[in-house]
Amino acid sequence: MRKHLAVLALWARLKLGKVFGLLVLMAVFEAALFGGRLLRAGEDPPLLEDLLWGISILCAATFLAVFALLCWEPGERRYTLGRLSVSEEAVVLWSAACNSVCLLALWAVQTAAALALCAWYAASLPPEYASGQTLFLAFYRLEFLHGLLPLADWGVYLRNLFLALALGFGAAVQPYRYRRSGKLPLLPAALAAATVVLFPQETANFQDNLTLLLLALLLLVRYGGYLIQGRRGMPDEAA
Amino acid sequence: MLELKNLYKDYRAGHISPQKALDGVSVAIGPGEIVGLFGENGAGKTTLMKCILGLIRYRGEVLLDGEPVTRRNIARLSFATCEHSFFPALTAEGHRDFYRMHFPRWREKRFRALLEFFSLPANRALRHFSTGQKNQFEVILALSQGADYILMDEPFAGNDLFNREDFYKVLLGILEPTETVVLSTHLLEEVERFVSRALLLRRGKLVGDASTLDLEERGGSLTAYVKETYGYEPDRVSRALDRLTEGEEEP
Amino acid sequence: MRRLDWEALAPLGQDGRRTARRIGLCLGLSTLWGLCQFLASFLDARQTVLWAARLGERFPMPSFAALLSRTMLGFEILAVFLPLAAAGNYLSHYLETRSIYLMRRLPDRRDLWRRCLALPAAGLLGGVVLALALLGLFLAVYRLCTPWELTAGGAWWGMQ
Numbered sequence: 001m002r003k004h005l006a007v008l009a010l011w012a013r014l015k016l017g018k019v020f021g022l023l024v025l026m027a028v029f030e031a032a033l034f035g036g037r038l039l040r041a042g043e044d045p046p047l048l049e050d051l052l053w054g055i056s057i058l059c060a061a062t063f064l065a066v067f068a069l070l071c072w073e074p075g076e077r078r079y080t081l082g083r084l085s086v087s088e089e090a091v092v093l094w095s096a097a098c099n100s101v102c103l104l105a106l107w108a109v110q111t112a113a114a115l116a117l118c119a120w121y122a123a124s125l126p127p128e129y130a131s132g133q134t135l136f137l138a139f140y141r142l143e144f145l146h147g148l149l150p151l152a153d154w155g156v157y158l159r160n161l162f163l164a165l166a167l168g169f170g171a172a173v174q175p176y177r178y179r180r181s182g183k184l185p186l187l188p189a190a191l192a193a194a195t196v197v198l199f200p201q202e203t204a205n206f207q208d209n210l211t212l213l214l215l216a217l218l219l220l221v222r223y224g225g226y227l228i229q230g231r232r233g234m235p236d237e238a239a
Numbered sequence: 240m241l242e243l244k245n246l247y248k249d250y251r252a253g254h255i256s257p258q259k260a261l262d263g264v265s266v267a268i269g270p271g272e273i274v275g276l277f278g279e280n281g282a283g284k285t286t287l288m289k290c291i292l293g294l295i296r297y298r299g300e301v302l303l304d305g306e307p308v309t310r311r312n313i314a315r316l317s318f319a320t321c322e323h324s325f326f327p328a329l330t331a332e333g334h335r336d337f338y339r340m341h342f343p344r345w346r347e348k349r350f351r352a353l354l355e356f357f358s359l360p361a362n363r364a365l366r367h368f369s370t371g372q373k374n375q376f377e378v379i380l381a382l383s384q385g386a387d388y389i390l391m392d393e394p395f396a397g398n399d400l401f402n403r404e405d406f407y408k409v410l411l412g413i414l415e416p417t418e419t420v421v422l423s424t425h426l427l428e429e430v431e432r433f434v435s436r437a438l439l440l441r442r443g444k445l446v447g448d449a450s451t452l453d454l455e456e457r458g459g460s461l462t463a464y465v466k467e468t469y470g471y472e473p474d475r476v477s478r479a480l481d482r483l484t485e486g487e488e489e490p
Numbered sequence: 491m492r493r494l495d496w497e498a499l500a501p502l503g504q505d506g507r508r509t510a511r512r513i514g515l516c517l518g519l520s521t522l523w524g525l526c527q528f529l530a531s532f533l534d535a536r537q538t539v540l541w542a543a544r545l546g547e548r549f550p551m552p553s554f555a556a557l558l559s560r561t562m563l564g565f566e567i568l569a570v571f572l573p574l575a576a577a578g579n580y581l582s583h584y585l586e587t588r589s590i591y592l593m594r595r596l597p598d599r600r601d602l603w604r605r606c607l608a609l610p611a612a613g614l615l616g617g618v619v620l621a622l623a624l625l626g627l628f629l630a631v632y633r634l635c636t637p638w639e640l641t642a643g644g645a646w647w648g649m650q
Contacts, residue, residue: 064574072581178585182328182366184578193571197563207560292595314597323587328503337502341596364503366586 003086011098019102023109026062034117056144060196067192070099073175089227092176100168111148143200159209166216173223191215241268246299260286262443271416276423278440284423288390317386319378321393327366344385353379391422407433431461499608513613520564527561528628554632565617576610
């Protein structure tokens, strides 16, 4: 078990710090953008939709930057990874676990930031515009917020969790696949692109969820197959 | 003439204060010279070559026959690096086609001859070559580009002695009088017989510049010159061993 | 007419023609998706409105904008994916070897950028053209196949 934890610690050391840095930057820029607009607003209270414009774009850009960071693994590591007492496939799985944690952290930080910003907005509203329901309604009405914190929409929580697992796995398998076949797989990037477009969740819209879940499942099945093939010691395509 | 004037390069990434990779290097290299570039690890040899090629930013000037290195004259410089700059998915033939398209002075005959001499397959993707074969191909590309100044950064890492010896002989045989080679290597004793000039770098500074002919006439050798310039202490090892074994009981 | 050199439009070692075909396939699938999505929404809405009319109920046709929901999904995903692919093309010069050193010292400085950007840019441009063409087609279908009196407020694009 210690050997496996050592591998996990290696990935954590390589990735967590950088991802954390990106998340902090994202939160700071979002607060600055939101706060700037809120403070510049005139007498009439601004719409939350207008204030949140740009936040979703920053979130998407951070997500893509984090995903690119998780996929990137330059250098020839196969000789090192192949000599460990832990199998290369196990190393990939621990990398996938670490990647999923990073993506879940992104979800958590963005949700916390969105909650804080919306609470700030609600506090700034005149009493006749605000109520105890303001935040609650915002997280149902606005697609971006609903995708982050779906409240009673349990299917979206499962979707987000599944996406974090699939994208984390895809990012870990990508360099593994490249080392063995010389080909750069496109499916993880395609799933990341689909996530950016389909993440904002309209209440009771199941079609987008289904699309994402199917793509994620395809990735897990296909890349799971590569790992199993590798574990069985099947010849590399590049050999 | 390749002139380097007051080259400075600092690296900041990963350091609290900037690290000087090049500290005011000035040197002129003429046509037809075979220059050995020597220095300890981290002396600045690779950085110097990358500055000449414009691959990294630097302060100072790099001039080729009085003109800065631009797209108009960059084809006069070629580069072989131990990191390899070829395309792993492409074959030797594929590289030949690409180089011919971009470098009008491509030397087809030399390319074919060297490929045959080293028995390298023409139609196999380079990623399937052995390390030694990859090194050989990297150097073949640099020599066949048709450049006047051929920069080679530790091109022989991973090649066996016989391969290297053959290579030096072939190189001396094929180079034209106007072709200049700048070769960065740690294999001092091997290249001693074939370089005409030695440049010594230490912590980013040029600390030595000697012609091998002058050294020979003075009765010295390149190895002795490098040791002297670096202040190498021959009894360093024995002193270190004495310190390590001090106070240890006799078995 | 000179035949297009596909290999010159992709990083060396990548099959330019195959990449172009894949992009074409994605554009085709996005177009097909958009067509099916719009026709399904439009025909469903039209059917509902006509049935309501037969039962004596006045039920206005949904607006054109409402019927467009999710029809451009494929193009939106491509719009995010293709820049990632372009970035991937550039970063591929750092994998296994440093072919970036060669590309950056070529006399033709455009070659690197052409190979990284040409096919993704063509895909994006193709996506924009197809999306606009589809929008025009959908508008024509909506305008010609929707009885005037069934649109909300009589406005020709059915905007509320």
